Amino acid sequence: MRLLYCECGAIMTHGGPGSKKHYRCRRRAIKPGTHAGEVTIGARGIEQYLARRIFAVISAADDELALAVLAETAGRYAAQREKAEAPEVMQERQRLISERANLRRSREAHHADRKRVMLKGGFVDDFARESWDETERALAERMGAIDARIAGIGDSKAVELPYEEWISAGTDPVGPGSWWDAADFETKRAFIRLFFDRASVSKARRWAGQGVPVESRVQITWAGGIDLDRLPGSEAA
Ligand SMILES: [Zn+2]
Secondary structure: OOOEOOOOEEEEEEEEHHHHHHEEEOOOOOOOOOOOOOOOOHHHHHHHHHHHHHHHHOOOOOOOOHHHHHHHHHHHHHHHHHHHHHHHHHHHHHHHHHHHHHHHHHHHHHHHHHHHHHHOOOOHHHHHHHHHHHHHHHHHHHHHHHHHHHHOOOOOOOOOOOOOOOOOOOOOOOOOOOHHHOOOOHHHHHHHHHEEEEEEEEOOOOOOHOOOHHHOEEEEHHHHHHHHOOOOOOOOO
């Protein structure tokens, strides 16, 4: 995941069949002072744990550090969206700007016509004057519409996190039927990546395998390098 690291500093990779899916330390050589044997952790257990921690932070809206994490996350989310939109947005803006330039030239030519007419003593009749006015109105209207579209395009700075999509009130955010439960692996990864810089997994020391509670093995560094577990008042693992 490039997010999940072993206590020895090596990256952990995802593998294993079906319900046996896990993350495993991928170190190549044993360095002095690091763990013997393998370090693995059940994939479902740690993914659910990380998701629960994230949803707890989303709910802790009055906690200053949680808010700092959410602000950092919102920034990442906005940056992702801008990246995703950039090519189309840029093309559309280019198109609108050149359309606007054409309109401006048409309008200048139209104004020059009027000047010529006025120098020659004015419009020949009401019809000619009304016709000029009508064209002027249409050009001004189209220009206004294009200006509004140019102003509105790329206005994705103020992106809010889609909380309503992620959480439905009164339900377990990682339970059956939840957004998390239905999300595929890539979506879950991207979601976790928004909130975390890294998570470090220690070896299960007391018992081999799954008997050791996940929370006692995982140390999270949140977005922006924030450690919510080390400070009093934050929700401890
Ligand atoms: Zn390791």
